[in-house]
Amino acid sequence: MASRSLTTTLAAAFAGTTLAVFALVGSVLYFALDREVKQQDDLDIVLIARHTRRLAQELATLDDLRNHADRLTSQVLGNTALSMQIRDAGQQVLVEHNAESIADPASPSPALSRRVGATQRITQSDIAEWHTSRDVPVRGLAADAALRDGTPVTMIIARNMTDRLRLLDYYRDRLYWAGLAGVLLAFLMSWMLVRESLRPLREIARTAGTVTVDRLGTPIEVENVPNELAALIASLNLMFGRLHDGFQRLSQYTADLAHDMRTPLGNLRGATEVVLARPRSADEYQAALASNLEECDRISRMIESVLFLARAEHPQFVARLGDLDAEKELAHIADYFEGLADDAGVHLHTTGHAQLRADAELFRRAVGNLLANALRYTPRGGDITLSAGESPDAVRVIVANQGAPIAPELLERIFDRFYRVDPSRKRETNTSGSTGLGLAIVRTIMDLHGGRAHAESDEASTRFILTFPKAFHSKSP
Known part of the structure; x- marks a missing residue:
């Protein structure tokens, strides 16, 4: 798979986000401007049509209408985009101004097809949009009026929208160029910012690359880290x-x-x-x-x-758990070591009862290792007690022996591999070839059961305690 630059990817993502924002904002502004321009022009057309209708209604005949044509067309003077036509009932042109912006009278017009009646109010909803025969975009309306003698006439007020469309096109092009410039600027700035932000990460990678087996203890130190x-x-x-x-x-x-x-x-x-x-x-x-x-x-x-x-340290090692009677198991282990205990002049005792969930073979090995260790360090004539007790959440198995106490600072280290306490505690007469791994095996077995192995020692006795949690469940084989 081809590698890619995180800096470039993030910069491109920021640029794409900027483009989306520009497109959204630009579209909103463009359509808002288009709507505002059309609304303003439509309002002008409606006001001109209303005023022209009132002027026409004040005239008596068609002749008066022709004689006062300047007064009527004055409503659209001053704006070359505005056009006016007044027609009679036969669609003959009576008055006109900038008529080239309005369709030929002989051709149908959207404004004529939806013209406003003489008694109806002229509103912006009456505005129609069409193109002339010269493809000129126009917006306007047609409205009827009645002269004082009752003669009907039709007024067409229209506006050439070419200049408005040019304005919108110019505005749209400006938005395009501004958006493109904004995207490029966002890409460059985000690229520089991301690259600078990732500088500590490059320092971390460089420092980590210098770590070797001989320098594992050297910490990674980078200044100004987020x-x-x-x-x-x-x-x-x-x-x-x-x-x-x-x-x-x-x-x-x-x-x-x-x-x-x-x-x-x-x-x-x-x-x-x-x-x-x-x-x-x-x-x-x-x-x-x-x-x-x-x-x-x-x-x-x-x-x-x-x-x-x-x-035991391999991830696929599985402890086969089962329900055990701790009292029977301890008695069985004591019977197995009875001969060695007699030779060492040591008395074995078992007490207590509890039900626990453990791997039977591993349980016997752990307790057997503790008992063998106790036999090595218990003086002749001493006692070794194997006991079991139960609490709501755990089962405790204890191997206690008499003998010289172990210093508190050594109690945790005795479970390390090949570690032995002070040689003065070891009676060669009782040794049976210790390998220095027995207690390490005990701790590993307890780890497999989700439990804990620890030791306590005082002048009265040394106690090795195995704590088995009741809620532990091993992996299935």
């Missing part, structure tokens, strides 16, 4: 800020992933090199292979967690 573009700049800066944070997290995530995978790989390599340094017994080889298998399991769990997070 309010409409200020909102655009603010949105772009927010977008670049989010992209910058995303790239930073991705970079940190990649570095953390490489670091965490390097540890088990280093352990594998080191153990293998030690075993191969000299001949070993079968038991030693078996112990080395078992150690390597544990490291392989740790790498597998890490890869599985990374793949889950990647799939």
Whole structure:
């Protein structure tokens, strides 16, 4: 698709609007002038016809009419466009002035066909319009009058409209040229104004074009920006800020992933090199292979967690929701971890009941990750409690464990990928190969359910709280 200039498009739109306005205003003025001119001329014709009728009615005979012809024609003197004819009953011309503007008496005339009776009042509605045999435009009227002896005569008063039409044509041409000049001026001025108005937008485009991955944190700054573009700049800066944070997290995530995978790989390599340094017994080889298998399991769990997070963040990932009994689910999860809890010397408790809507597999994984995390940090002889509670708009599932409290500034960060709190809280005897992704997976699962995962910690216990909204509906698979 061919590109087009926004400046030219807007300027053309303004010019078109100006043309439409000029055409409308010019048409109104033109027709108003035409109507005003005709009304004024028609009024003059009516007044002349009325006065001429009164003069004729004062005359006794046709001879008197001929003898006083100058008195009658004086009504149209001084204006060469006005014409007069007075005819008898046989349509013979008795008096005339500028008769070339009136049709031949032998030919029918619109004015004669609608002439006003001798006793009727002459008005502007009696005016007729026609063209003479020479194609001269004429407006006029015909009216009957009776002399004192009762002899009927017909008066024709007409006006040659040629000068009026020339005036209207001249006025129309002036409107055309004024409209054309106005459109051109409007186009040029609007083009310059639009171009100047879009200058901040060009500055924004130029500045945005210099943004690279290394400069995502650099904000767009343009002076004298209109309010409409200020909102655009603010949105772009927010977008670049989010992209910058995303790239930073991705970079940190990649570095953390490489670091965490390097540890088990280093352990594998080191153990293998030690075993191969000299001949070993079968038991030693078996112990080395078992150690390597544990490291392989740790790498597998890490890869599985990374793949889950990647799939969960994909737009097409769907959580299959169903109605769950939280009490039964928590009891099932506790039974699954009972053996690990006994080995760690930790007591598991479940309490509360609630009905929630969630993906069963994801729910078990989230609570299982929290329980595994609690087992790692709960001292021997401590207690871990799994509880569920229900409110009008949400269901809360809590995993609480005894142990050293977490600093308030770290409570939100513990859900970040590969983040671990102070090493003093980690008991190696209870660890089962943490990948640093368990709590990150919990937060992702809660995001999929439209809920929230957060932690609270004090001297009494550390509590991980999962809040499931009751009104949430997942996408259909």
